[in-house]
Amino acid sequence: PGLSDANMMETSATVPLPPAQDQRYLVVGGGGVGESRLSSRRTRIVDLKARDPRFTDGPSLDEGTRYPQTSILPDDSVLVSGGSRDYRGRGDSDILQARLYDPGTDTFRRVADPLVGRDYHAGSILLPDGRVMFFGSDPLYGDKAGTRPGAFEQRIEIYTPPYLYRDSRPSLSGGPRTVARGASATFTSRHAASIRKARLIRPSASTHVTDVDQRSVALDFTASGDTVTVTVPKNRNLVRSGWYMLFVDDDRGTPSKARWVKVL
Template identity: 30%
Template sequence: MSTGNMITFFLTLVSYIVYNTLVFCQTLPPSTGRQGEWHLLHASIGISAMHMQVLHDNKLIMFDRTDFGQSNLSLPNGLCRYDSQDTALEIDCTAHSVLYDIDTNTFRPLMVQTDTWCSSGAVLPNGTFIQIGGFNDGDHVVRSFTPCIDEYCDWIEFPNYLIERRWYASNQILPNGRIIIVGGRRQFNYEFYPQMYSSSLGLFRLSFLAETSDQSENNLYPFLHLLPDGNLFVFANTRSILLDYNNNRVLKEYPRIPGNDPRNYPSSGSSVLLPLDENLPNVVAEIMVCGGAPQDGFSRAAHGSYGQALSTCGRLNVSDENPTWVMEDMPIARVMGDMLLLPTGDVLIINGARQGTAGWEKGHAPVRAPVLYRLSQPPNGRFSFMATSPKPRLYHSSAVLVPDGRVIVGGSNPHMYYNFTGIEFPTDLSLEAFSPPYLAEQYGVVRPRILTQNEVLGYGEFSALVFTVPEYFSIKFLSVRLIAPSFTTHSFSMNQRMVVLKLIGATRVAPNTFEVTVRGPSTAEIAPQGYYMLFVVHAEIPSSGVWVKVQ
């Protein structure tokens, strides 16, 4: 391409450049491309995907609860679950967990014995998924799932491992590889996995959780975010603190989020830690909280009155010495929405309802269209509607980002048991994929494709990766990003984080082929050790992700 043609091309991009990023728009894609696309993966996977975790072998583990009754998926080889404490069935020969293969779009049943309802989880540095607590006979149980190359790996359960009952607790992987387990119903404390002590010595009281609890207990599933200084941001109801969990000290309390309306379950807003950029002189940590329900939303819904959900989002720059909430309005009110970081650094808000709260039959007016929040845009232009899903996703729905850049969505069961007929919102066993706009075919000319990369990324170490871009490459519009795979349930994606790696330089090694050098994360506080999806992003179009291990 001649120099003149190159200039013409970049002019026709409409090239809005904000903070050194570029959106490729030489030829606008059709409406479905600009707003993303939905694809049905399976009309039924046999269970309702209440909980989801992406694993580093490109598998997605999903489960609901054992006391829903019989699922629509049989356990293999005549297996049955025998449980005298089950509130629905003492003998159940159906599965309540599945392992989904992202690459082949196939799934197989898994065997879980104790009740996983409203549980939590995190992935250890070695890739083993640790799943914590639940209801009834599962509330003190820890379960593990280790990926394997055959078809025989399954859940392993450790009864009575937890010191306290953990139902609606939240988890966060820590810099030392341990998991902190915070809260749960009537649990105003935290503990760790692996345990430091198996007695009360391993239990730490957190009065903040008691102070923020109300009659409808709007502090369940507290929002946890590990900050770059190694301390823990904890948000419950309307308040938030900085917790030094090593010394069991609250270092500071942040201002209340404006409006005084609760954001945690059952009001069920959502929260993300915005991308941590190591190219800045100092890494900035900013929390975003969106949606929820008014103070009286749960009690009103219990009497059949579905109040309007919240439409506000708040951003809190916790790196500031005296941070204050900066509020914005979503284009539509939403409760029970999931907030997911996309490889571009934008935030997708998906699933949920305009009215009511979480809980049995307490949500109404489903919001089927996700919205995209673009960080690089000015305040009045950050939100845009995406394509509408044909399916409502209400209470007990989930969504996760997978390495090819899609968002897998499943679940929705606002009933005490599986219920498919004679009701407005039947139990949903389907699995869908939402393809964000960056996956539109028209963006192929600037889409990177990773050819080689180091499988291990050391802290502070230089690492090279080779990728191709079909045309129009510019290092000015290049970034390399890590995304930690999240455990998603009840509108909160635990352990979700993005780190924008320090870019050292890029060179052309062949036609349309480039080698870029990046520096690994500077500390385990910024990126706890473990498996991450690595994306090369060029002109705001990401490559497919590849798995790397940070250690």
């Protein structure tokens, strides 16, 4: 219940808002079924931990957007970029805009815009250094008039979030390569005293707009001297077995480079 523009859910994007423990999901944009010209400016949020879960509207996009790419960042924001107004970018309708969504304030802020249009078959993934890679796009036509067939986009773009333009970032090194659910692991950091959060972020598996594997899991942690000890939750449904990127953020919200950790 509460889902706005329910007839325009095709080509929308869905992302589990960080941290995953909150069980809140953001649904962005979308369009009508098939070659419909309908597109939605809506974002919708649902809290699955509520007594009676229902969708509520979040901040609106500037225009109707199909195929928006969404990527969870290690500072708990979500990058929303690209897409098109019409089916597969028809009519030269790709949208060269990007914004960061803040789950804490339920707001967007505009950030550096992409240079390449992205629509059908596009994707984005978070890199271990905190940047985001954009790739793909399969436009229906190669011109606004729709007289030339489109070509699959082969250019790759790298987005550098604002947090990487600060003077420094926390370090994170050492530690084990594997850790069991419910267990703890200790890593070295010269900036341990300034660490404010730790996140396990699942590597991406992106196709048809949706990153079906991404999630950011909050970890309990303690800092002592030049070490940070993190504890992985016991819940198998929350933390599935496999590889994760471990990030720690300092008191300015700047993330470390990730350490790869395999959860057993």
